[in-house]
Ligand SMILES: Cc1cc2nc3c(=O)[nH]c(=O)nc-3n(C[C@H](O)[C@H](O)[C@H](O)COP(=O)(O)OP(=O)(O)OC[C@H]3O[C@@H](n4cnc5c(N)ncnc54)[C@H](O)[C@@H]3O)c2cc1C
Ligand SMILES: *[C@@H]1O[C@H](CO)[C@@H](O)[C@H](O)[C@H]1NC(C)=O
Ligand SMILES: *[C@@H]1O[C@H](CO)[C@@H](O)[C@H](O)[C@H]1NC(C)=O
Ligand SMILES: *[C@@H]1O[C@H](CO)[C@@H](O)[C@H](O)[C@H]1NC(C)=O
Ligand SMILES: *[C@@H]1O[C@H](CO)[C@@H](O)[C@H](O)[C@H]1NC(C)=O
Ligand SMILES: *[C@@H]1O[C@H](CO)[C@@H](O)[C@H](O)[C@H]1NC(C)=O
């Protein structure tokens with residue numbers, strides 16, 4: 117096969133994005149399970165859409181796909197789901213390629229505004245903020261980690277004036293969405309079989325994962341189900357996977373509904389605004405653009421906005437719902453003054469780029485211990501022919517750890533730091549190209565940390581701050597729906613955030629000094645960031661300085677249209693996710709969270725959408 121020899125040549129010459137095109141051809145030829153021709157959604161062109169539907173869902177991401185499915189379960193309701201992107205490509209199924217999906221057509225490729233306090237190692241002092249632009253949204257480009265957060269996170273949502281959102285209330289919706297396919301968990305009361313979203317262990321793990329788990333035990337952390345009774349501890353990362361491949365919400369929820377006549381899905385349809393009657397404050401139609409034409413479709417029952425934490429506030433503001441002064445300055449007619457739209461922005465920030473060097477045990481291949489060249493021809497053949505091997509690996513997140521720093525009350529057992537253990541590092545020949553590009557790193561910055569250790573076996577375990585106190589915001593540059601919003605994360609604005617993160621780095625260092633890790637002669641990369649090199653390594657002062665340069669997003673922006681009672685002026689939606697002050701309009705996605713849960717947020721977003729679909733059906737059946 118010519119394609120194979122071309123591929124072999126590319127692999128020998130090091131990592132090259134061109135190989136992805138060839139791989140795509142091979143998948144189409146050899147992996148009909150990934151192509152999944154019979155089940156994929158057939159998009160409906162605007163000319164074939166009806167003038168009106170019962171429900172219009174804006175955005176087919178993690179939340180929107182769930183809503184499209186659940187609201188069309190009742191064959192007598194009609195649903196239109198509008199998505200700016202196209203269907204998932206075959207390569208997004210392949211776990212090991214996850215990192216290559218950013219900054220492609222699948223990504224909105226947002227950037228934060230320039231800062232003087234964080235993202236200092238990045239070009240223009242701006243961090244990349246990827247967001248999925250594809251059926252399935254960010255669940256198509258995410259790292260597939262399945263984590264729900266801590267029970268207490270949801271009890272706090274409830275206690276902030278949101279009845280129905282305590283842990284006991286939301287657990288049934290987590291379970292309803294799930295098809296647990298991890299044998300040890302199949303009988304757990306925290307898990308369920310029979311949902312659309314398959315949860316599995318990754319099919320391939322590098323030997324280093326055993327070292328991480330053992331090092332955790334040596335520091336006193338058991339291996340636990342982090343989605344069960346006790347979150348504190350270590351685990352192999354559970355994945356939103358089906359047969360070892362990505363299980364996006366498009367695969368889970370849209371393909372399973374693709375034969376329904378009452379569900380229309382429009383792709384490459386970019387919503388520009390929601391039309392709202394200014395007298396009655398009733399949302400009645402959606403205006404979108406496809407291929408240069410503008411269309412308007414009416415909603416008989418309601419409109420559900422699920423464009424994600426950056427674009428749901430954007431679309432609300434474009435539609436006249438937001439802070440009055442901001443709408444005035446943009447020249448957009450005010451429909452409803454809602455000062456909280458775009459505020460309360462939260463994200464999980466990690467201390468990135470702390471690399472630990474190791475010496476692999478004698479007799480092992482350095483490829484298994486942090487070397488970069490995992491995409492060998494034999495790995496590819498194994499993937500294409502046997503559906504096994506290293507291409508089923510997710511090297512950035514193989515093991516997770518949840519720990520309490522000295523700042524949490526130990527009795528609460530409410531971890532404030534999460535680790536994502538990566539069996540690859542910035543200095544790998546292949547991984548360096550992607551890490552530099554995805555994280556927008558400056559050349560001098562990269563070279564100062566990794567230039568002289570390229571391909572030395574290494575790993576990383578960035579500590580993530582689980583409950584930031586800092587708040588950022590999203591505003592619009594102008595009234596053009598195609599201008600990327602202004603994103604200001606305000607990382608470390610509250611000094612406590614950096615204090616906690618630094619503790620996370622110190623615990624990680626202690627982990628590197630456990631007997632198990634010493635077997636690998638684990639040591640911190642001696643290279644320091646030049647601007648921080650007056651501090652010794654390791655030290656609190658050094659980590660504090662480093663964190664301002666390598667502020668690594670864990671990709672969980674949320675909370676920009678927060679849920680809360682009417683007495684809270686900053687609340688945008690109520691506990692039934694209806695927009696305050698406007699009728700027949702809900703927001704359902706990561707933006708409605710009042711606060712970040714203590715973990716990765718894809719499964720919480722899916723839970724929110726499952727619960728919202730239930731509430732929508734309930735509200736319309738009782739009216
Ligand atoms: C790189 C990356 C890695 C991540 N890793 C993990 C992980 O391992 N585990 C985890 O739990 N979480 C992870 N996350 C986070 C998680 O995937 C997201 O929080 C979640 O998918 C958000 O769901 P959502 O429905 O709010 O938004 P999205 O899934 O982003 O959906 C929004 C949808 O709306 C569409 N849209 C936006 N504007 C318009 C418009 N004007 N017109 C039409 N359509 C529009 C978008 O194209 C998109 O499809 C990651 C995210 C990223 C980006
Ligand atoms: C789960 O329960 C079933 C039925 O009782 C049993 O056969 C199976 O072994 C149990 N699995 C585990 C992992 O305990
Ligand atoms: C759940 O996963 C199992 C494999 O673990 C599979 O056999 C079953 O069909 C799945 N159920 C659904 C509803 O997808
Ligand atoms: C708004 O609603 C009022 C009252 O029902 C109606 O008279 C008016 O025509 C509506 N305006 C638009 C633009 O639909
Ligand atoms: C590995 O091999 C080197 C060189 O042969 C030797 O010096 C070292 O002691 C060995 N390490 C272990 C742990 O066996
Ligand atoms: C496929 O699996 C078989 C049996 O485990 C093994 O012998 C073979 O080497 C594998 N093929 C590739 C290309 O790795």
Ligand SMILES: *[C@@H]1O[C@H](CO)[C@@H](O)[C@H](O)[C@H]1NC(C)=O
Pocket residue numbers: 619622623626
């Ligand atoms: C790291 O280990 C040292 C030595 O055991 C201990 O004194 C210190 O408190 C630990 N640091 C953290 C943050 O746990």
